[in-house]
Structure formats: C-alpha cells, structure tokens
Amino acid sequence: MADGTALQCSVLVLNRFYMAIRVVNVRRAMTLLYRGCAEVITIEEGSYSNYEFDAWCEVSQIFALEKQEDEDYLRGASFEIQVPRIVRLTRYDKLPRASVRFNRKNLFARDDHRCQYCGQSRPVSQLSLDHVVPRAHGGKTTWENIVCCCMQCNSRKGGRTPAQAGMKLLSQPAKPRSNPTMSFPLDDPRYASWRTFVVDSSATA
Secondary structure (H helix, E strand, O other): OOOHOOOOEEEEEEEOOOEEEEEEEEEHHHHHHOOOOOOEEEEEOOEEEEHHHHHHHHHHHHHHHHHHOOEEEEEEOOOEOOOOOEEEEEEOOOOOOOOOOOOOOHHHHHHOEEEEOOOOOHHHEEEEEEEEHHHOOOOOOOOOOOEEHHHHHHHHHHOOOOHHOOOOOOOOOOOOOOOOOHEOOOHHHHHHHHHHEEHHHHHHO
C-alpha cells in the first residue's frame, strides 16, 4: 500500500514482559525502533521472532519480494520497510494504567473516531468533542456528557441540546471500563496478530 495509507496504521506496543500497554501510530513506532528502544515482534508458526531495527530493514527486503494483501510498506528512494504490527519495548516493564485517563485521545478511541451524530468516521484533524448538554445549560465535562463529533455536526448543533437541534446520539456516552485505546475490533486481518495480547472489543460489544 502507499505510504499515506501505511502511515495511518496502528502499532501495538508491549512492555518488556510482552504485556500490551498502548497503541501508537507508525511514526512513533519507527522512532522507537530506530532509537533502539524497541524491537519488532512477529509470530511465525506459533513462535515469537524478535528483530532490531537493522534486522527488520533487512528482512523487509525479503518480505517485499512476495507481498501479502494485509501488509503495508514505507517506501524510501531505494528500499522498502514493512510496517510492523507489534513492537516490544526492551527496557520498559511497567504495567498499563488501571484507570482510564479522561482525555481527547481516549474519548476519540471510545467512540471509534466516529461522529456520534451522523455516524461518519473521520481523521482526528476533522473531529472535535461536543458537550451533549452544553455547558451553558449546566452540562459537565465528563465521560457521560462528551462525545466525538465531526465539525459539521458540531456547527449544526451549536450551543443546543440534541433534542433542541433535532439530532440524535448513536449511543449514550459512558466511562469505558478499560482503556479504549487497548480494545480494538480485530476483524481487520492486518491486526490479527494482536489477538495474542489484546481483547477483541467486537466480541464483547
């Protein structure tokens, strides 16, 4: 796939003990690899294989000879690097946070980057956060009163409640029980290797 598509992929990050701790974008994952802070993990015939940055660059040239449909590549002037699906931090042994932080990243992840009014999925640059009950009406900045919203719907709703604006929510917002960035539907074949480490949210919805 083209670099633009490849850069939109997600990469699962494990701690030193192979426990999933977060999901990052491709740029962040490649930076960790290049700096020697992480290594690529692949699962081949039921066994783990570990690759440092230089080794991953070498095997990527071999993999590129017979590309699979579920693989993505970053292209340079004279080489290609396969986008890793999983990386392991070599010196980080902390566990994931038990509590879920209330922030934009987790709110977008909770709502699957989908506008909760029109249902369209958008890139982060085209999304905003909306107070279901506006602050002017006493609405609070909480998990239960903020939803992911596209710019168009946010402008349409303005400072009104959904009822006043003639709009309906796709689902009632609530605080997630676990980190939403660590719970992904795994029906996308590109992320099938994550099943060993993360919960399939589509199976528990």
